[in-house]
Amino acid sequence: MSSIRQRLPVHVVLLLAGGLSLFPLYWLFLTSLSPTQYVVRVPPEIVPRELTTANYVRLFETTPIVRWLFNTVVIAGVITAFHLLFDSMAGYAFAKRRFPGKNVMFWLVVSTLTVPAQVTLIPVFFILRFLGLLDTYPGVILPGLADVFGIFLMKQFIQTLPTELEHAARVDGASEWQVYRHIIVPLSRPALAVLAIFTFQRYWNAFIFPLVILRDPSKYPVQVGLATLQGEFNTDYGMLMTGAAVAAIPMIAVFFAFQRHFIEGIRIGGVKG
Amino acid sequence: MSATAASRRRRSFAAVLRRYGWSYIFVLPTFSLFVVFTLLPVVQGLVLSLQNARVTGGEFIGLANFETLAADPVFIQAVGNTILYATVVVAAQITLALVVASLIQPLGPRAHVFYRALFYLPLVNSAILVAMVWRWIFNANPYGLANTALGTVGLGPYLWIGSSDQALIAVILSAVLTIPGGGVVLYSAAMGSLPRELYEAADLDGASWFSKWRHITVPLLRPTTLYLVVIYTILAFQLFERVYIMTNGGGPNNATITIVQLIYSTAFQFGRYGLASAMAVVLFGMALVVAVVQFRSLRSDVEY
Numbered sequence: 001m002s003s004i005r006q007r008l009p010v011h012v013v014l015l016l017a018g019g020l021s022l023f024p025l026y027w028l029f030l031t032s033l034s035p036t037q038y039v040v041r042v043p044p045e046i047v048p049r050e051l052t053t054a055n056y057v058r059l060f061e062t063t064p065i066v067r068w069l070f071n072t073v074v075i076a077g078v079i080t081a082f083h084l085l086f087d088s089m090a091g092y093a094f095a096k097r098r099f100p101g102k103n104v105m106f107w108l109v110v111s112t113l114t115v116p117a118q119v120t121l122i123p124v125f126f127i128l129r130f131l132g133l134l135d136t137y138p139g140v141i142l143p144g145l146a147d148v149f150g151i152f153l154m155k156q157f158i159q160t161l162p163t164e165l166e167h168a169a170r171v172d173g174a175s176e177w178q179v180y181r182h183i184i185v186p187l188s189r190p191a192l193a194v195l196a197i198f199t200f201q202r203y204w205n206a207f208i209f210p211l212v213i214l215r216d217p218s219k220y221p222v223q224v225g226l227a228t229l230q231g232e233f234n235t236d237y238g239m240l241m242t243g244a245a246v247a248a249i250p251m252i253a254v255f256f257a258f259q260r261h262f263i264e265g266i267r268i269g270g271v272k273g
Numbered sequence: 274m275s276a277t278a279a280s281r282r283r284r285s286f287a288a289v290l291r292r293y294g295w296s297y298i299f300v301l302p303t304f305s306l307f308v309v310f311t312l313l314p315v316v317q318g319l320v321l322s323l324q325n326a327r328v329t330g331g332e333f334i335g336l337a338n339f340e341t342l343a344a345d346p347v348f349i350q351a352v353g354n355t356i357l358y359a360t361v362v363v364a365a366q367i368t369l370a371l372v373v374a375s376l377i378q379p380l381g382p383r384a385h386v387f388y389r390a391l392f393y394l395p396l397v398n399s400a401i402l403v404a405m406v407w408r409w410i411f412n413a414n415p416y417g418l419a420n421t422a423l424g425t426v427g428l429g430p431y432l433w434i435g436s437s438d439q440a441l442i443a444v445i446l447s448a449v450l451t452i453p454g455g456g457v458v459l460y461s462a463a464m465g466s467l468p469r470e471l472y473e474a475a476d477l478d479g480a481s482w483f484s485k486w487r488h489i490t491v492p493l494l495r496p497t498t499l500y501l502v503v504i505y506t507i508l509a510f511q512l513f514e515r516v517y518i519m520t521n522g523g524g525p526n527n528a529t530i531t532i533v534q535l536i537y538s539t540a541f542q543f544g545r546y547g548l549a550s551a552m553a554v555v556l557f558g559m560a561l562v563v564a565v566v567q568f569r570s571l572r573s574d575v576e577y
Contacts, residue, residue, distance in 0.1 A: 010376050011384075017373060018391040021452045024406040025395060027418065031409065042415040043424075086303035099296035100289075105304055112311050114503075114564045116511050118533050119553045122321060122540050123314035146310030151303055176295035205399035207514055208533070212541055223401045227518060230405065237409045244402040255397045262397070263389050266458045 028248065031241035032056070039238045055242040063232075065246055067218055068225035075137065075210075075221055076203035079144040083199045084192055086145065091154025092184045096163065106155070109148045117147070118208065125212055135215045143213075144203055150195050153268065157191035158184060194265035197258050204251055222247045315557075322554045326547035338551035348552065350527050351535045355559075358445055358531070359509035365449040366505050367498060370456030375486060377457070378464050389461065393454035400514035407447035408434065408519045419443075440524035444515050456501050463497040464490065503567040507560045513537065532556050 031039055033051045059065055093099070094106050124143050125134075133139035165183050174182070185192075207223045214220055217228065226243050233239040255262060322338055325331040342348045377388045395403075410418045411433040420430040433443045467490065475485050513533040516522065522538065523530040532552055540549035 007380065010380070014373065014376055014388055014391075017369075017452050018388070020450060021392060021395045021454075024403065024410065024451075025398070027410065028402075028406045040414070040416045043421045044416050044418050046418075086306070089299040090303040093296045093299035097296045097299070099293040099300075102296075102300075105300065108312060109304075109307060112307075112315060114507060114560055115311075115315055116507060116556055116560050118511060118513070118536060119318055119557045120311060120314035121536070122546050122550050122553065123317035124310055125540075126317070126321075126546075127309065127314065142306070143310045145303070146306045148307055148311065151307075180299065201397060205401075207399065207401055208537065212537075223399050226401050226405065230518065235412075237412070240405055241409060244405045247402055248398050251397045251399075252394070255394060259390050262393060263386075263458055266393075266455050267462045 025248070028241050029245055031237055032245040034238065036238050055238045056246070059239060059242045059246065063225070063229065063243070064218060065222070065225065065243060068220050068222040069246070069250070071137075071219060072204055072221040072223075075140055075144070076200050076206075078141050079203045080196055080199045082141075082145050083150045084196055087150030087154045087195060088158075088185060088188055088192060089180065090151045091156075091158050091188075092180055094151070094155040095158040095161075096166065096184075109151055112148055113152065121208065121212060124209070128213060134213060135219065137219065139213045140210050140221070143209060144206070150199065153195055154188065154191055157268070158188060161187050190264070191268065193258070193261045194268055197254070197261050198265055200254070201251065318550050318553055318557075321547055321550035324547045324550075326545075326550065328544040328546075331547055334547070338548050339555075341548060342551055342555065347527055347530060348532075348535060351530045351532050351552075352555070354441060354529060355510055355512060355531045358441070358448075358512055359506050361445050362448045362509050363502060363505045366453040366456060367501055370453045370460050370501065371491070371494070371498070373452055374457050374460030374464060375490065377461055385461065389454070389458050392452045392457045395451055396454045401518055403451075404447070404515040404518035407443070407515070411443045411447070411519070434520045434524060434529075437524065437526040437528040440520050440528040444512075444519055444529050447515060447519065448509075453505070456505070459497055459501060460494065463494055467493050499567050499570055503563050506563050510556060510559055510563075 027046070030046070030048055032055055033053070034048060035050055035052050035054065038045070038048075038050065094102065120143075128134050128139045128143070131139075133142065161184070165187075166179050169179050169183055204221075205223060206221065207227070210221050210224050211227070214224065217225070220228070226247055229240055229243045323333060323335060325334045325337070373388075373392065377385060380388075413420065413430065413432045413435050415421075415430070417430075417433075419433065423429040423431070431439050434440045471489050471493075472485060475489060480488075511533055512531045516524070516529045516531050516534050517537075520529040522534055532555065536549045536552045536556070539545050539552065
């Protein structure tokens with residue numbers, strides 16, 4: 001199974017499959033960079049003859065896309081930061097500490113792991129309305145802090161850490177917070193990296209919750225903004241693909257920067273979308 | 274008497290706090306958010322499904338919402354579309370992931386890294402963005418890419434999302450034509466840890482590559498397959514963005530209406546929160562059935 005001649009067809013099949021998967025992304029960028037007369041050309045050409053950034057200029061001039069990107073960075077960034085702190089704290093307590101109610105609490109957390117998020121959509125909308133948080137950033141951020149995947153991930157990881165270090169630190173007079181901060185957090189770095197990437201990706205791409213919670217277009221994250229572009233530009237696919245491209249670039253950059261953690265994350269945390 | 278009891282209780286409460294206080298400090302920030310924004314909503318969702326909840330409050334009406342749904346052809350269509358989409362897409366995803374991972378398996382470590390990244394890259398993008406591209410690919414104009422490609426082999430042109438017969442096919446195709454990168458990574462990881470001895474024994478018996486794959490690899494991957502089926506099925510049940518974007522939220526004659534799309538429009542466009550909550554309960558039930566079936570089959574599974 002090791003000779004080049006046997007492997008070549010395998011590589012060809014895999015590259016074709018990969019190319020097919022990546023093709024929509026290529027088509028997205030190509031359309032966004034094509035002059036309008038090429039976008040509606042019959043038949044469409046999959047190799048460009050002429051490229052232009054005209055659509056990008058028009059997008060930045062006529063839509064609040066920069067604002068939407070900024071909103072998304074804030075929303076996804078704040079949610080990710082809080083998950084890193086809170087989930088590692090809770091994961092530590094569930095993995096290593098003994099306290100009354102621990103099993104009931106953890107059982108409740110785990111039992112909601114397979115509940116589809118849309119099931120909580122309407123009640124969350126009511127709760128936010130009751131709290132006066134509809135159409136606010138906290139209204140989008142707070143429900144994002146409540147998903148339990150991170151607690152579960154951190155608990156599973158911290159469970160595998162040796163307990164001797166904690167004991168040694170306590171003998172040396174470290175406070176409980178210092179044990180968490182100076183022993184648990186540094187040792188949990190691989191799991192925290194995975195949690196950061198998954199959480200950021202999830203809330204970068206979130207759609208239905210912000211769609212329902214936010215009214216003011218200047219507060220929209222980029223995905224909701226993109227959906228409104230469709231109403232505005234309708235069949236102007238050059239503009240629509242340009243909006244999509246601008247929303248895609250940051251996530252693709254994050255993927256290339258942290259590729260190893262993405263792949264590691266699926267192995268530790270399973271498929272999450 | 275009572276004063277000493279009270280002080281003893283206070284002292285023991287202080288002792289509990291001293292002993293377990295830090296544990297609660299670690300757990301409570303995330304646990305209280307979980308209670309308010311996940312646990313409570315799940316319970317409230319069940320309560321709302323039994324109410325005639327509209328924009329201005331509502332009263333308890335028993336199972337009337339579920340009776341309405343059972344008689345509603347649009348909801349039945351939504352459940353049917355959701356299940357059809359999930360069945361076709363999950364079957365395709367599992368097959369594709371298994372085949373691609375099997376092809377990667379015998380290659381070297383550098384090829385592993387390259388292909389895992391290649392197959393995962395398309396999946397970092399949002400469902401909205403992906404759906405926008407597919408809408409563009411499946412547009413019915415002469416410059417539509419899908420029609421041009423099929424035209425070269427003498428098929429079409431099709432109306433796709435403009436047609437009540439073809440809209441759901443376009444949505445399904447858009448999902449099937451992407452290699453499920455997460456499944457590929459999980460299958461590759463599982464294949465890397467299969468016991469060598471079985472393959473060596475099979476080699477001694479002169480088994481072919483295909484028969485080893487069919488009789489050793491695939492059966493041993495059963496736990497991974499079950500896990501992926503459950504995760505992909507529950508994800509497929511939540512189909513919304515593709516339909517919302519590709520077919521303007523339901524397509525001609527509700528051809529692509531799904532449960533989540535209908536929850537969204539029933540609650541947030543028509544203000545019938547109780548009825549929409551009942552739909553969410555049905556979705557919850559469907560996810561639960563899939564999860565329970567998995568745990569059942571895993572329990573009866575022989576661990577290796």
